[in-house]
Amino acid sequence: MSKPLDSSALDKVLQSAVDDGAVPQVAAIAADRDGIVYEGGAGAPTVGQGGTVTTGTQFRIMSMTKMVATVAALQLRESGRLDVDAPVAEFCPEFADLQVLDGFDGDTPRMRAPRTQATVRHLLTHTSGLGYWFFDADLARYEQVTGTPNVLGGAGAFKAPLLHDPGARFTYGINTDWLGKVIEAVTGQGLDVVVKEKITGPLGMADTMFLLDPARTGNAVTVHVPGEDGGWASAGELLPQDPDWWAGGHGLYSTPRDYIRFEQALLRGGELDGERILSEASVEDAFTNQIGALNFPPEIPTADPATTCSFNAGPGWKWGYGLLLNTVDVPGGRRAGSGAWAGLFNTHFWVDPTTGICASIYTNSLPFVSPGAFALYGEFEQALYAAL
Numbered sequence: 001m002s003k004p005l006d007s008s009a010l011d012k013v014l015q016s017a018v019d020d021g022a023v024p025q026v027a028a029i030a031a032d033r034d035g036i037v038y039e040g041g042a043g044a045p046t047v048g049q050g051g052t053v054t055t056g057t058q059f060r061i062m063s064m065t066k067m068v069a070t071v072a073a074l075q076l077r078e079s080g081r082l083d084v085d086a087p088v089a090e091f092c093p094e095f096a097d098l099q100v101l102d103g104f105d106g107d108t109p110r111m112r113a114p115r116t117q118a119t120v121r122h123l124l125t126h127t128s129g130l131g132y133w134f135f136d137a138d139l140a141r142y143e144q145v146t147g148t149p150n151v152l153g154g155a156g157a158f159k160a161p162l163l164h165d166p167g168a169r170f171t172y173g174i175n176t177d178w179l180g181k182v183i184e185a186v187t188g189q190g191l192d193v194v195v196k197e198k199i200t201g202p203l204g205m206a207d208t209m210f211l212l213d214p215a216r217t218g219n220a221v222t223v224h225v226p227g228e229d230g231g232w233a234s235a236g237e238l239l240p241q242d243p244d245w246w247a248g249g250h251g252l253y254s255t256p257r258d259y260i261r262f263e264q265a266l267l268r269g270g271e272l273d274g275e276r277i278l279s280e281a282s283v284e285d286a287f288t289n290q291i292g293a294l295n296f297p298p299e300i301p302t303a304d305p306a307t308t309c310s311f312n313a314g315p316g317w318k319w320g321y322g323l324l325l326n327t328v329d330v331p332g333g334r335r336a337g338s339g340a341w342a343g344l345f346n347t348h349f350w351v352d353p354t355t356g357i358c359a360s361i362y363t364n365s366l367p368f369v370s371p372g373a374f375a376l377y378g379e380f381e382q383a384l385y386a387a388l
Helices: 008-019 062-078 093-097 120-125 137-146 155-159 175-187 191-200 256-267 280-286 371-387
Strands: 026-031 036-042 100-105 108-112 223-226 232-236 317-319 324-326 339-343 347-352 357-362
Touching: 008 026, 008 036, 008 371, 026 256, 026 371, 036 256, 062 120, 062 175, 062 191, 062 256, 062 280, 062 339, 062 347, 100 137, 108 137, 120 175, 155 175, 175 191, 191 256, 256 347, 256 357, 357 371
Parallel strands: none
Antiparallel strands: 026 036, 026 357, 100 108, 223 232, 317 324, 324 339, 339 347, 347 357
16 A cells, blocks of 8 residues: 655645635545555635535546546457547548638638548547637637537537648547547447446446436535635536536546546556556557647637636647647656646646656636646645655
């Protein structure tokens, strides 16, 4: 069993972030290959009410769902049931109807056919051309003038256009929602069933699911937004509770204690407590650059400041399968070759195979990557590595 770290500096980072108003609440957890080495929490699930969040509290993990869905797709690749170089339209014929948004004539979108077919690999690597409205002003405008809902608004989001030809560049978007539809087409099962039977069930992640039952709902934080008084105000539940589809890109709720088991399985080459969810080769692929000479954008400007701030990752990042990869060591933090991602409501995880550590940090607030939340990510990481 792993030896717990001295938690004092880490606890102080969490408590200070809540006291300073950087986040409404925060829970964090870290583990090595053998077990948990740190867990802590600060702040109430709903600001102004009682209690303190823990690593057993339910959070909306949003885009941290993507790596779970990616693992499900890689499982199908391993079993020979999914050719990732096959066109998406082979599994989802409606994908063939998508056009490239090439600008506007007044308020009329100018559309053209894509020059190449998008493959499942393009979905896995966010190179299909699909985007998110909050990071692309043209897509936000398209959705507004055509009445196309964004991905939180209903199944009509699957009619959103491509922003460029498949393979032309990395564009973060609704690729993994489409990937979930591919998984359902291949398996003949709902994504919720696939995830439970193939990933969360084997790993003992009983608190990770697409919809919470009443008991777990009572154990969940609420999403917070900046209040008029300069503090935090609860916005309640922002995810649909009668969804049109199981969202592989953002749909899961989880607890820090549950999701760390998923991280540990990746850290251990695909296995935890005798349950293997991926081969070592597939895990290695996930942690290997899969976008070639393309790069993860060093800066992604916001197109919807209430939803997200601009995301400034800086240079030197690549994308594997479901994971953002740093190509150089982070001073005082994760080593080169670590895999990470985050969720829209300000959750974040990383897995560092070289150091042998994985960790995640959770709040539920908007906008994404607010200065306070983004600084907290870095402060927690620095304090964790200093304590190792």
